[in-house]
Amino acid sequence: MPNPDLYAILEVDANCSNEDLKKSYRRLARQHHPDNNPDDAAAEAHFKEVSQAYEILSDPDRRANYDRFGSDAGPGNPFGAGSVQDIFDMFFGNISGRQQGRRGPQPGPDAEITVDITLDDAAFGATHEVSVNLPQRCITCDGSGCAPGTTPTTCVECAGLGEVRRVRNSILGQMVTSSPCPRCNGVGSRIDSPCKDCHGEGRSNMASSLTIQIPAGVEDGSTMRLSDRGPAGSRGGPNGRLFVHLRVAPDERFERAGDDLHHEAHIAFTQATFGATIEVPTLRETHSIEVAPGSANGTVHRLRHEGVEHLHGRGRGDLYVHLVVDVPTELDDTSADLLRQLAAHRGEEIHEHSGGIFSRRRAKR
Numbered sequence: 001m002p003n004p005d006l007y008a009i010l011e012v013d014a015n016c017s018n019e020d021l022k023k024s025y026r027r028l029a030r031q032h033h034p035d036n037n038p039d040d041a042a043a044e045a046h047f048k049e050v051s052q053a054y055e056i057l058s059d060p061d062r063r064a065n066y067d068r069f070g071s072d073a074g075p076g077n078p079f080g081a082g083s084v085q086d087i088f089d090m091f092f093g094n095i096s097g098r099q100q101g102r103r104g105p106q107p108g109p110d111a112e113i114t115v116d117i118t119l120d121d122a123a124f125g126a127t128h129e130v131s132v133n134l135p136q137r138c139i140t141c142d143g144s145g146c147a148p149g150t151t152p153t154t155c156v157e158c159a160g161l162g163e164v165r166r167v168r169n170s171i172l173g174q175m176v177t178s179s180p181c182p183r184c185n186g187v188g189s190r191i192d193s194p195c196k197d198c199h200g201e202g203r204s205n206m207a208s209s210l211t212i213q214i215p216a217g218v219e220d221g222s223t224m225r226l227s228d229r230g231p232a233g234s235r236g237g238p239n240g241r242l243f244v245h246l247r248v249a250p251d252e253r254f255e256r257a258g259d260d261l262h263h264e265a266h267i268a269f270t271q272a273t274f275g276a277t278i279e280v281p282t283l284r285e286t287h288s289i290e291v292a293p294g295s296a297n298g299t300v301h302r303l304r305h306e307g308v309e310h311l312h313g314r315g316r317g318d319l320y321v322h323l324v325v326d327v328p329t330e331l332d333d334t335s336a337d338l339l340r341q342l343a344a345h346r347g348e349e350i351h352e353h354s355g356g357i358f359s360r361r362r363a364k365r
Contacts (some may be wrong), residue, residue: 006053006066014067018058022219022258025054029221035114035247048243051223105187105237108135108203111230112243117214119251123283123308123316125216132210134242135203135231141195143236145202152189152235157181162188187235202235212244217259217311220248253281259308259317264324267291272325280321282306289321297325 007014012024028050030036037043056062115130137143146152154160158181165178180186194200210229218224223245230240254261265280275293279286282303289301300322307317331339343350 006057009049009053010057019258021054021057025050025058026219026221029054029223033221033245034112035245051243055225105202105233105235107238108231108233108240110241110243112245114245114247115212115214116247116249117218118249119254119256120283121214122218122220122246122248123216125309126214128212128214130210130212131207132242133205133207135201136206136208137232137236138195138198138202138204140197141202143202143232145191145195145198145200145235147193147195150193152191155181155184155188155190157183158188160188162186191235200235202237203232210242214246215311216309217313218246218248219256219311220246222246254283254319256308259310261307261317261319262322263319264322265289266324266326267295269325269327272296272323282319287319291323295323295325297323299323 007016010021010024010028012021016024029047032043032047032050034040034044034047056066111132111134113130113132115128117126117128120126121128138145141148144152155162158164162181162184163178163186164181165176167176169175181188184190191200195202198204212224212226214224223243226242226244228239228241230242232239248256254263256262261283263280265278267276267278271278271291272295273293275295276291278289278291280289280303281287283306287303287306289303291299300320303319303321305316306319309316328335340350
């Protein structure tokens with residue numbers, strides 16, 4: 001099977017910048033995230049493809065290998081890890097007759113969890129304790145699957161090899177093929193006295209606490225891959241992988257765009273006219289901003305290095321403060337009279353429609 005086109009999966013050109021790559025990944029991750037597509041196996045599969053493609057292309061060395069050799073395996077083997085013999089074995093079994101080691105217990109499957117974090121966690125990194133309920137190594141038999149005091153016995157079908165071999169004649173001569181032993185499922189041994197707690201599986205479901213280190217700079221929809229933290233394999237097999245999907249909760253103070261943050265600061269029209277000093281929030285503190293006299297609605301102030309930390313890099317993004325000039329909807333009599341005098345002094349025509357804020361004030365007199 002040819003290697004997938006990782007750029008096509010992420011819907012970008014091969015010459016795209018890292019920023020374009022990140023933007024496309026964020027868009028596709030949100031679109032196909034399992035939380036947004038419940039019970040949609042196709043969307044979940046595509047989400048995994050997008051995450052794996054971004055994991056490769058976001059790393060400069062791995063991306064260079066992919067661009068040069070068409071895979072993430074590096075030079076010397078166009079098929080990726082393994083040899084040409086492994087490709088033959090994948091389709092035809094082991095036809096060379098070469099001796100292979102015992103197959104042994106197989107690794108556990110992969111698992112997925114979703115962890116909710118705050119914008120502060122995403123910006124600076126955090127340590128989270130999460131509860132998981134996954135197959136774990138049986139305490140009673142220590143994963144062997146055998147009752148205490150007993151041990152597995154060698155499989156008589158495959159003599160402990162975990163595979164059976166068959167000889168057949170072909171136009172190329174005598175050929176030997178191998179396949180997993182059907183009697184022991186490729187393990188090479190059998191359990192005559194299974195553990196009563198795990199019924200010979202060597203694992204059982206149980207709740208546990210898991211510590212997850214969240215790196216600074218992650219985004220909503222990012223996926224962390226934790227090797228050997230997933231479900232335990234049967235009969236002492238190694239643990240599978242755990243995929244941790246991160247879901248960043250909205251923050252009413254900020255809108256995030258990449259590693260930059262945007263905040264709307266509301267000011268009175270008098271402050272916009274005469275100028276003022278206002279306090280605006282940053283991620284963990286506040287910052288003073290000087291509003292210049294005559295500032296218009298939509299004026300932007302840039303606070304450098306007050307955004308999100310760069311993922312796998314140094315420095316932080318910026319915080320952009322957008323001024324929103326509020327026009328009053330309720331005025332007392334004194335304020336209304338002063339505004340009329342100002343309009344008259346400036347020669348500005350005003351209309352006081354019935355039902356307007358001024359007419360309501362006059363009606364109360």
